[in-house]
Amino acid sequence: MVVWKRILLVLLAVSGLGLSGYPILLNADSSNCLMCHQKEAQGGISHRAHGLGPDPRGQQDTIDCVSCHGPSTEHASSPRTAPSVTFSSVDEGQSDATCIACHSGSAMSHWAFSEHRNAEVGCSGCHSIHTARDPVQERNGQFEVCTSCHQSEKMDQLKFSRHPMSEGHVQCSDCHAPHGSSAMNGLSAATLNDTCYQCHAEKRGPFLFEHEPVQDDCMSCHLPHASVNDSLLKAREPFLCQQCHIASRHPGTLYDSDRLGRQDINIIGQSCTNCHSQVHGGNQPASSSFRR
Ligand code: HEC
Ligand code: HEC
Ligand code: HEC
Ligand code: HEC
Ligand code: HEC
Ligand code: HEC
Ligand code: HEC
Ligand code: HEC
Ligand code: HEC
Ligand code: HEC
Incomplete structure (x- = not known):
């Protein structure tokens, strides 16, 4: 037969x-x-x-x-000897070279210096070639492929606040260029903030009154994947703000101020964004102190 x-x-x-x-x-x-x-x-x-x-x-x-x-x-x-290329083990890029022979276009221009290449994660570390579908290229499959190695990003999805990745609403490759990039952490846009503006364009401004750290680096206040705090924040208020603002000076300037309307406010222990709700910046007069 x-x-x-x-x-x-x-x-x-x-x-x-x-x-x-x-x-x-x-x-x-x-x-x-x-x-x-x-x-x-x-x-x-x-x-x-x-x-x-x-x-x-x-x-x-x-x-x-x-x-x-x-x-x-x-x-x-004699089939018991190995084929020339098997993709089964670390071979310092030899098996990648067979792929790159055909895939050398601009999409691959950062591959040679990417963290994955350096860590000897080859093309077949992410891509399945012999299957009818390639999970890493699919919205519903990518999360599992990436987190098979990146376990902590998988555990992160159990946290209180998160980018909805496990259901594929946001994909790893929305923010990370899978074949490497010239940006830090292999981000898909030129800068960290540009990566975020792809979906949160309203935070880009320009605003009449800008809050320096927002234009500087979203990560001054946020974590990218998930957080135990609200809104992906890296710390709870008021500590979040007190990374940079000295709390003790605030009452001094405020308690004499008519603009507060009430004189007995004890701001310590209150959420700063109760009053400074326009923390990303704004265009109204009150926005000069990021209030509404
Ligand atoms: C005479 C039969 C025979 C021919 C001809 C043959 N193979 Fe195989 N091949 C086998 C067998 C049997 C195995 C399984 C060996 C094993 O399980 O260890 C195998 C395994 C493989 C594997 C998997 C090896 C691994 O370690 O994962 C690859 C890849 C492969 N063959 C490619 C090829 C290619 C390419 C050709 C043509 C150039 C080829 N084979 C020709 C019999 C053959
Ligand atoms: C002989 C040339 C050749 C080789 C070798 C080759 N490819 Fe391709 N590949 C192509 C062509 C042609 C396409 C069609 C799409 C295109 O034009 O980019 C393609 C498409 C793809 C796609 C997207 C479509 C799909 O079906 O998934 C992926 C992913 C891919 N190749 C990965 C690889 C990997 C990984 C290797 C090495 C294991 C490899 N290729 C080796 C020629 C090749
Ligand atoms: C870290 C995981 C990962 C590795 C490693 C990887 N890829 Fe991909 N690849 C992806 C993802 C994810 C996509 C889906 C496209 C996207 O979202 O940018 C993709 C898409 C592709 C495509 C089709 C789309 C395009 O850009 O033309 C090709 C071809 C491809 N990869 C080839 C390769 C080759 C060749 C290698 C090795 C040199 C490789 N990939 C290594 C994750 C990976
Ligand atoms: C585009 C590149 C590409 C082509 C074409 C290709 N293979 Fe593969 N093959 C791979 C990769 C990569 C693996 C490692 C497993 C995976 O990622 O799917 C593999 C794995 C295998 C295996 C190991 C068993 C398995 O499925 O994991 C065998 C056997 C095999 N290939 C045989 C063949 C034969 C026979 C042909 C021609 C009919 C062929 N391959 C064509 C890339 C390719
Ligand atoms: C919303 C955008 C976004 C998504 C989606 C995203 N990341 Fe990230 N990731 C980032 C940013 C931004 C950084 C850099 C953080 C910094 O500079 O503090 C980063 C850093 C990383 C790092 C390196 C730093 C570290 O924590 O070790 C890894 C690894 C990583 N991400 C993997 C993943 C994986 C895997 C996925 C999908 C499960 C994913 N990321 C989804 C934005 C994202
Ligand atoms: C086979 C295991 C494996 C898979 C699958 C994998 N990675 Fe990685 N990744 C690594 C290793 C190893 C490193 C090197 C740094 C480290 O040890 O964390 C790395 C590094 C990274 C970094 C840091 C890059 C930098 O420039 O600092 C990011 C981001 C990342 N991976 C995202 C992804 C994404 C997104 C996917 C899925 C598309 C993915 N990884 C799939 C193993 C893997
Ligand atoms: C691919 C699109 C996309 C990108 C890129 C993106 N986000 Fe998001 N972001 C979302 C989606 C979708 C949600 C969930 C909205 C919802 O649940 O209603 C979200 C929610 C958030 C939230 C609120 C989380 C909560 O628990 O309420 C914050 C904060 C956030 N993103 C910050 C960022 C930062 C910082 C970046 C850049 C590192 C970024 N996003 C990049 C799509 C994206
Ligand atoms: C100075 C600290 C700080 C910086 C820097 C910062 N944020 Fe926020 N962000 C917050 C706080 C506090 C909240 C929760 C209170 C609120 O809803 O305004 C929040 C909430 C969010 C939300 C969810 C609620 C909403 O407004 O949609 C998104 C999305 C968001 N930030 C995106 C970003 C992006 C994108 C950047 C960078 C351009 C950024 N943030 C920079 C402090 C900051
Ligand atoms: C990474 C450091 C950093 C963090 C974190 C931060 N800020 Fe700021 N903030 C600044 C800088 C820098 C300025 C500009 C100071 C100046 O112009 O004198 C500023 C300005 C302000 C102003 C306006 C001051 C003025 O002169 O009008 C307010 C109000 C403010 N921040 C509130 C907050 C609140 C509320 C938080 C927490 C949600 C916060 N900041 C978190 C760095 C930070
Ligand atoms: C009860 C409301 C309220 C709370 C809570 C509050 N602030 Fe304010 N803050 C104000 C008002 C009102 C001003 C004065 C605005 C002006 O002068 O136009 C102000 C001014 C500021 C300024 C600018 C001071 C300056 O020198 O011009 C900073 C920075 C600031 N607040 C940070 C914070 C931080 C950090 C927290 C949390 C620890 C906080 N605020 C909590 C109402 C509040």
Whole structure:
């Protein structure tokens, strides 16, 4: 039975016809592979861009087994020896090189210096090639792939305030360029704040009255993934504000001030944003002290 299949496949390969009836341009090495590996050839990969056949971009004659696994000649004659490239172990980028042979475009321009590359997480650390779908490229699948290594980002989703990532409403790759970038932490935009403005454009301003740390760095007050405090805040008020503002000077200036309206306010222990609710900046006269 197996022998018949092999003979059939060899004949198909020689005649240039695939099992589906479409021409396949296998080179001699790959038709060899199919003798034993038709399951792989007919499997999920055939539904994806690497389905065996002519390379649509013409970088190689065909995309086939040897495009990725290398010639593997020894393996083909004695299967217990390993194929040339298996993607199974750390090999200092050799297996990436087979991918980059075709994927060297601008999307990959930061790959060589990316943290993943440096940590020897190769292309197949994130991408599944032989399956019909590639979870890391899907809204519902990416979180699981990334957090299979980044466990603390997974645990973070249990916290009180969070970017809704486990359900895929916000994806890791909304903020991080998966193939690296020139920004710190591989962020997807040029600066940290620009990363946030992609979705929170109303915080960009310009405002008549700006709060310096907001324009400077959202992380002065927020955490990016999740927090035990409200609104992704990195500390609770008033401590959040007192990172920078001396609390003791506030009453001194305020208690003599008519503008407060009430003289008996003890601001210590109150949430600063009860009064300074426009903490991101604003355009009204009261915005000069970030009040409404
Ligand atoms: C004579 C049959 C035969 C041929 C021809 C053959 N293979 Fe294999 N291949 C096998 C067997 C059997 C295994 C499983 C070996 C094992 O489980 O250790 C295997 C395993 C593999 C693996 C997985 C190895 C791993 O460690 O994960 C790859 C990749 C592979 N083959 C690629 C190829 C490629 C590419 C070709 C063509 C150049 C090819 N094979 C030709 C029989 C063959
Ligand atoms: C676009 C690159 C690419 C092509 C084309 C390709 N493979 Fe693979 N192959 C991989 C990667 C990467 C892995 C590692 C597992 C994964 O990420 O899916 C792999 C894994 C395998 C394995 C190990 C078992 C498994 O599924 O994990 C076998 C066997 C195999 N390939 C055989 C083949 C054969 C036979 C062909 C041709 C029909 C082929 N591959 C074409 C990239 C490729
Ligand atoms: C022979 C050339 C070639 C090789 C080698 C190759 N690719 Fe591709 N790949 C393509 C082409 C052509 C496309 C079609 C889309 C395009 O034009 O970018 C594609 C598309 C993709 C896509 C998006 C579409 C999909 O089906 O997922 C991913 C992800 C990808 N390749 C990853 C890889 C990885 C990882 C490797 C190495 C294991 C690899 N490629 C090796 C040519 C190649
Ligand atoms: C850290 C995980 C990760 C690694 C490592 C990784 N990718 Fe990707 N890749 C992704 C994600 C996520 C996407 C989905 C596109 C997006 O959101 O930017 C993607 C998309 C792609 C695409 C299709 C879209 C495009 O940009 O053209 C190709 C091709 C691709 N990757 C190739 C590769 C190659 C080649 C390597 C290794 C050199 C690699 N990837 C390494 C996560 C990764
Ligand atoms: C809303 C944008 C956003 C999303 C979504 C996001 N990140 Fe981040 N991430 C950031 C920012 C901003 C930093 C830098 C924090 C800093 O500078 O203090 C960062 C830092 C990191 C770091 C390095 C610092 C550290 O904590 O070790 C890792 C790793 C990381 N993120 C992984 C992930 C993973 C995995 C996901 C998806 C589960 C994800 N991120 C989703 C914005 C985001
Ligand atoms: C196979 C394991 C693995 C997978 C899968 C993985 N990472 Fe990583 N990632 C690492 C390692 C290892 C580092 C190096 C730093 C470290 O040890 O945390 C890293 C570093 C990072 C950093 C810090 C980058 C910098 O420039 O400082 C970010 C951000 C990150 N990963 C995001 C992601 C995202 C987003 C995904 C999914 C698209 C992902 N990772 C998938 C292992 C992985
Ligand atoms: C891809 C879009 C996207 C990006 C990029 C993004 N956010 Fe968000 N952000 C959201 C969504 C969606 C919510 C949830 C809104 C809701 O629950 O109604 C959210 C909520 C928030 C919240 C309120 C959380 C709470 O518990 O109420 C804060 C604070 C926040 N984001 C800050 C940031 C910061 C800082 C950055 C940059 C590091 C950033 N966001 C980047 C989409 C994004
Ligand atoms: C000086 C501290 C501080 C800085 C810096 C800061 N925030 Fe906030 N942010 C807060 C506080 C306090 C709250 C909760 C009170 C509120 O709702 O105004 C908040 C709430 C939010 C919310 C949820 C409520 C809403 O207004 O939509 C978002 C989104 C947000 N911040 C985004 C950002 C972005 C984006 C940046 C950077 C451009 C940033 N923040 C910088 C203090 C800050
Ligand atoms: C990372 C440091 C930092 C944090 C945290 C911070 N601020 Fe500020 N804040 C500044 C700086 C810098 C200025 C500008 C000071 C100046 O112009 O004299 C400022 C200005 C102000 C002003 C206006 C002062 C004026 O002269 O009109 C108010 C009100 C204010 N902050 C309230 C807050 C509140 C409320 C919080 C907490 C939600 C907070 N700040 C958190 C650094 C910070
Ligand atoms: C009960 C309301 C209230 C609370 C609570 C409050 N403030 Fe104020 N704050 C004011 C008013 C009113 C002013 C004066 C505005 C003016 O002069 O126009 C002011 C002024 C300021 C100024 C500017 C002082 C200056 O020299 O011009 C800063 C900075 C400030 N507050 C920070 C804080 C911080 C930090 C907290 C929390 C620890 C806080 N405030 C809590 C009402 C309040």
